[in-house]
Amino acid sequence: MNWIAADVWFRYGILISAITLWIAQLTFFQENRYVNAAFIVIMGGIVGYFTNYLAIRMLFQPKKGKVLGWAGLVPRNQPQIARSLGKSVQKNLLAPEVIINYLQEKKLVDQGAKKLSEWIDNTLQNPHSRAEFTGAIIDFLKENGPSLLEKTFDFSEEVIKRWARSPEQVEKSWDWIRNKLVEYLETRENRVEIADLIRKAALKEIPSMARAMNTALEEYLHRKNTIGKVGLSLKNMFSFHQESMEDVLQRFINDPDTTEQLLGMFDVLVEEFENQMNDDAQQAIVMKRIKNLVNTAGDFTRQTMLDSAIIWLREYLNDEKNWAKIDDAISEVLTQIKNRVQKFIDSEKGRGILTTNINKVVQKINVTEMVEAQVMKLDTDELEKMILDNTGGNLVVIQVLGGILGIIAGSIQVHHYFAFPVLGLMAAAWISAIINRRKYQKL
Structure with a gap:
């Protein structure tokens, strides 16, 4: 219903009716009791309507100065209204609990992850988008790859x-690492795989490690006060005897107890490393070796591997079959992230962290001051329009209802019998209010 149009029709209707009846009283119907009664009823409506009309106008008028000592409530109290509105928004609308509950009730995490997944899926199915993405990645790596690698190795x-x-x-x-190794090496298949890796790396790696490994082995065997076949084989192995190495690897594959002996040797090696790091001179040597190792790896990666990696990546991304794998991988990652985020929000610890950080953000933004400043920028016309627009025509309804109630009150003045239907309406309204209150009290 268009209450604004209804308000205009009602206003002019009672005004025209009142003027018509008034003229009738002054001319041809001076002693007509029906005309007099109708005039009284209409005047009651005019009083009721224009009382509310004037009260609403007094909220905003006069906008400047005073009329009979009166200044508009809203223009006069604009600073207080702005401040109060800002505090209310910050306290009641941007409270951490309100935001967190809104996230949970609307399932925004699920919806956001779903929309993002759909967007990624649609993008990856578009050949033009894939080509643009591939070109952007390759150009980025060509331009920034060396500097990124340098920063990565420096950080490492x-x-x-x-x-x-x-x-x-x-x-x-x-x-x-030891616990993971013990868990991994429980199966013979995994021990076979490790043995093959050792065979492949032996010719290149063992000579450089022989001295440290031999020292650790001797210390381990000395502590155990035994040497046995495994011990001799290990010593020969790290003296770089091929047959001894093969013997140890076969024992490692077939006898799970050999794993514990090997790990015991590494325990000693780690302990020796810790002891060396307590010596400043040894620590300096180790730091220098680490620096040289990282620099060598960085130079090799930049000079040799980067170009090859870019070529491989271009070929991989140009193959349409691989994009399905990429899409599946991204979807899986998004699902895991969504589940973790939702679990975090639902947990007591997560809510506490979110509450603290939302409070910090709101305080840093200073919503109260921001809203206050924006309201103060509005002139009185804009402020009036904003309030009237946000009341959705309710103020107009109040005016019309005031007129209707005035008509009802005026009818009582015509004859006291009209008080009975009025009392009936009042009783119906009172009973309805009680029923409504009890209904929501139970809820």
């Missing part, structure tokens, strides 16, 4: 050095 060098300087971190890392 610093991380390795910090790790090496901390005996606690070395021991903790080795314990984790």
